[in-house]
Amino acid sequence: MYALRAQNVRKIYESKKKKTEALKGVDLDVKEGEIFGILGPNGAGKTTFVKICSTLLGKTEGVIEILGMDIDKEEREIRKRIGYIGQDSERSTYARLTGRENLEYFSALYNVDKEKFLERLEKFKRTYENDEIFEKQVMKLSGGQKQAIVVMRGFLHDPDLVFADEISKGLDPIASKKIRNFVKDYAKQKGKTVIITSQIMSEIEELCDRVAIIDEGKFVAIDTPQDLVEDLDIEILEVRLRPGEIVTEDFVEELKSLKSVLNISNENGNYRLTISESTSSFQNVLDISKKHNLNPILSYRTGTLEDVFLKYCAKKIELSG
């Protein structure tokens, strides 16, 4: 059984001034029990896709089945069985109510009985290991604590399919780890499906059975994180400058002009070249460095999911510094 089947989904946002084609005919199958990741740069279409599949936004074209139901015909039933955790967490809770009151209120809306609610609240408390956030008014919580309440809200009614749009946004590493563990347990112990969007590679790598990379309104790759990395037929050459060495624009331009270099990124002054033919590039980079009076340390390493992301979405990454 599929939790989600999408065929040729298009979305055009139209205003008086312009048309934006946010989704350009996407297909996707997600199996029941999968934790499925959608990874893509800003503006790629992640939120649009998730909102359409959660019945919060209309599509321009295409067919979508959620838990075996046609989204155009069984919207009400679908809503009962899905959870949605939006990107805009400010508007998902009542600021003057406590975390607990918020969750109780939304439970009532979902017709969750009191006993079940208390059971779930206990589970959330165990997950979060911090009872305080449930007893304070939401307006007195930090951004990350608020987000934790919003995340829990999405799971209150024991949904069969949960959409989580950038679930870890604003969470500190410890809190996001707890939320990740909760999501994993929820899917794996109960056989539920979770579809999460993210820009955080490690989150996707840790959580997801499969991942789709989306760029400019199209899914450009869909596979397990492991296979995406294995199929990456490129190597990474890291160029580490020695202390005191300063890079000029000409140096970077010359590196960019090398045929084998697919992408250059810069982290704290160290350059990372994504290259297609390793042996010749190594020598080329050495030659160019010498010409610019640089003597950097060069090292090869194999790819990661981040490199997969850069390969597919590279034009979006600005060369900075």
Ligand SMILES: Nc1ncnc2c1ncn2[C@@H]1O[C@H](COP(=O)(O)OP(=O)(O)O)[C@@H](O)[C@H]1O
């Ligand atoms: N309400 C809207 N009206 C017009 N354009 C929109 C609207 N929402 C999103 N877009 C555009 O659609 C594209 C996809 O946006 P979005 O789905 O939010 O991407 P992501 O979540 O991957 O950052 C972007 O070009 C964005 O500017």
Ligand SMILES: [Mg+2]
């Ligand atoms: Mg988004």
